[in-house]
Amino acid sequence: MTGMLTIAGLGPGDEALVTPEVAAALADATDIFGYAPYVARVSAREGLVLHASDNRQELLRAAEAMRLAAEGRRVVVVSSGDPGVFAMASAVFEALEASPQWQGVSIRVLPGVTAMLAAAARAGAPLGHDFCAINLSDNLKPWSVIEKRLRLAAEADFAIALYNPRSASRPEGFARALEVLKQAGCGDRITIFARAVTTPEERVDALRLRDARPDMADMRTLVIVGNSATRRCGRWIYAPRRAS
Numbered sequence: 001m002t003g004m005l006t007i008a009g010l011g012p013g014d015e016a017l018v019t020p021e022v023a024a025a026l027a028d029a030t031d032i033f034g035y036a037p038y039v040a041r042v043s044a045r046e047g048l049v050l051h052a053s054d055n056r057q058e059l060l061r062a063a064e065a066m067r068l069a070a071e072g073r074r075v076v077v078v079s080s081g082d083p084g085v086f087a088m089a090s091a092v093f094e095a096l097e098a099s100p101q102w103q104g105v106s107i108r109v110l111p112g113v114t115a116m117l118a119a120a121a122r123a124g125a126p127l128g129h130d131f132c133a134i135n136l137s138d139n140l141k142p143w144s145v146i147e148k149r150l151r152l153a154a155e156a157d158f159a160i161a162l163y164n165p166r167s168a169s170r171p172e173g174f175a176r177a178l179e180v181l182k183q184a185g186c187g188d189r190i191t192i193f194a195r196a197v198t199t200p201e202e203r204v205d206a207l208r209l210r211d212a213r214p215d216m217a218d219m220r221t222l223v224i225v226g227n228s229a230t231r232r233c234g235r236w237i238y239a240p241r242r243a244s
């Protein structure tokens with residue numbers, strides 16, 4: 001029996017945004033690994049083992065998934081959104097690099113709709129010109145790196161998608177990020193707070209960055225700071241296709 005390790009993105013929440021390719025991988029799986037709330041999105045059925053784990057156990061989870069795939073099981077590691085965007089795919093490859101005995105395991109990565117794309121679609125087209133994405137979590141990188149990237153992204157006039165803006169354990173990070181962006185001259189920029197996009201709790205608000213408050217974001221929020229040309233057209237927000 002040949003095992004397979006599939007790293008799949010479940011999209012931002014709505015079942016309709018799970019790709020047919022990912023749905024087929026889930027239907028064929030023997031084992032699902034992932035952070036508990038994401039594993040909970042996979043329907044239980046006979047013959048399917050659900051391995052839900054804590055958010056911080058990414059490397060352990062990846063190694064265990066690889067071990068089962070090497071034994072011949074069809075293992076799917078799930079992430080929300082896209083698995084390559086601040087998610088499990090990198091953790092699996094880190095585990096692979098550390099464990100040469102698994103080099104022979106078949107691996108595939110199946111993309112999903114990442115949160116910034118779902119959020120952008122709700123607002124209009126704020127990512128219609130050049131943009132970047134920054135993870136505000138400082139679990140895996142020092143704050144000085146985050147601050148430098150924010151400053152340079154502002155200077156380059158990118159629209160900026162901010163993932164993981166705020167958690168209960170480090171509520172001050174997002175306040176600092178807003179301050180850095182204000183000092184970098186972004187006070188006027190249209191800023192979108194998109195929470196739980198494509199789920200029943202969805203909420204999307206937009207305002208100027210200088211009026212944004214840290215408590216407008218939580219860990220289910222994706223923030224998009226527009227570029228200097230981002231504008232409104234009725235209820236829509238978009239980045240014009242030309243930059244000066």
Ligand code: SAH
Binds near residue numbers: 085218
């Ligand atoms: N791999 C995921 C991102 C994981 S990081 C992806 O591609 O979307 C988790 C962060 O993603 C959250 O803190 C939030 O910023 C964002 N996020 C995930 N799902 C979201 C949703 N439905 N609505 C808004 N933001 C979301």
